Amino acid sequence: MLSSRLLIGGKWQEAETGETIAMFSPSNGKEIGAIASGSSGDVNRAVASARRAFEGTWGNLPAFERGRLMNRLGLLILEHHEEPGSD
Numbered sequence: 001m002l003s004s005r006l007l008i009g010g011k012w013q014e015a016e017t018g019e020t021i022a023m024f025s026p027s028n029g030k031e032i033g034a035i036a037s038g039s040s041g042d043v044n045r046a047v048a049s050a051r052r053a054f055e056g057t058w059g060n061l062p063a064f065e066r067g068r069l070m071n072r073l074g075l076l077i078l079e080h081h082e083e084p085g086s087d
């Protein structure tokens with residue numbers, strides 16, 4: 001099942017409104033889960049969190065170092081994408 005919460009500031013949180021959007025499988029039309037329906041308030045919280053992160057340690061890293069770390073993260077995701085619980 002898909003998560004019905006939002007990842008903001010490294011923490012899973014309920015949407016401000018508590019509303020969700022049903023998700024359906026394109027192959028058979030059956031409902032496979034629900035995702036949070038983010039509001040403008042949720043977007044504002046996410047942007048504020050991203051701003052704090054960028055103004056902290058992450059933003060103080062040279063761009064090439066952030067790129068190197070993002071590349072490493074991508075490789076780790078590819079290496080582990082088929083592990084149980086990764087769907």
